[in-house]
Amino acid sequence: MISINKRFEAVVIGSSAGGIKALTTVLSALPHNFPLPIIIVQHLHPQSDSYLAQILGAKTRLTVKQADEKETIVRGVVYLAPPNYHLLIEEDRSFSLSIEGHVNFARPSVDVLFESAVYAYRDKLIGIILTGANHDGNYGVKKIKQMGGYIIVQDPATAEANAMPLAAIAATTVDVILPLVQIGPYLLQLVNRSTKDSHLFK
């Protein structure tokens, strides 16, 4: 395995069809004191209410909430893009919302989140692409890689819909492709190791 000696500061996740189940699997593997914020775009029906936070909150040890406009991002919290809005991250690490038109037929769009996250977190960003039946996110993962961030993609064979993982894999050299059940434990290990290493280097 490659050795990583930098410290990550945020995780962004994009998911679509089959995503709620996949997100539950990933998030439930993480402890309540997970040291980074996790920011998620899950494609939803525009009129769907904000039940996703409740569903995910009930199944994980982390605080899960819908991201508010101008809210300052805090670690250990899972933030969800509100349905029918794009979610963006400002360089001061707070959220912005936009009702700009659909991007990749989606609002919220994974690409919009990922691209803005790159400007805010640069190489200290982990991007994860999970199941989905479209190509949203493939530009975002490219941007994350260009800036030196880290990309995890769900193994298309374990995805309910494989188009989104396949598109991400085709778009750039992703760091690791993992079966769904291994993503949470791997993420935890990746983050803990890099935290420890950065202490050693101080």
Place this chain on the structure above:
Amino acid sequence: MEDIETQNIELQLLLQAIYLKYGYDFRNYAKASIKRRIQHRMLKEGINSLSAMQHKVLYDIAFFERLLLDMSINVTEMFRDPSFYLALRKVVIPELKKFSFLKIWHAGCSSGEEVYSMAIILKEEGLYERTQIYATDMNEVVLKQARDGIFNISKLKQYTANYQKSGGLESFSDYYSAHYDHVVMNKALKENILFSDHNLATDGVFGEMNLIMCRNVLIYFNRDLQNRALGLFFESLGHEGYLCLGSKESIRFSEYSHAFEDVVREEKIYTKKSAHEEISAYD
């Protein structure tokens, strides 16, 4: 690799150039979205740096106009968020019926869908004839569309559904005439609407409103500019005036959080606090 620091300097200079040359002040907009829109235009026109864009903006007005359209994000709908319009009908309209004359301001009305939605509600509730609606936006192009009241037919199905969910009393198709690919809103809906140019970043107060709607505009502003706009609204509202923001906007963290109280919290409907507090705010 992109040099983000240098890009940010270029972005600041570009916004400064736009302000100095054209008077549109985007300097206090939330950066992530504005940057995204500018880069979008940059790619589309095959320009390879923000500095090159600055030159083009300064010397090519037609180019600036295209950029302005990108930057102003005019996406809108009729009866967007039906539950908001339902609350407006159920809670605010009955209160407004007490007045013999009403003034309503739509700030950031875009191409007018929101204003026609309001006009329809006022008609159905018997308030239209005694209401003056001011509909403003900084963008002349969308204001013209709003004045024309012509909308693409492809969205009508959704608007009809929105209208019904928002407590509409009639048949939505009574409010427009359908043509090949567009609909024309009834003339009677716009008789009492005054469309005009107004910029929340640089222009001043509008007098004595009973209701101000400013939905999905503040999300594009930084805190300072949000406070400026809310200050304008506070001063433009008359006694017991209502302020309606977008579903994901809130007054809670602004300088004006104490100047307003919740009317329908989930729908971001507020009212200006009572008279004596108001007076001390003016002193």
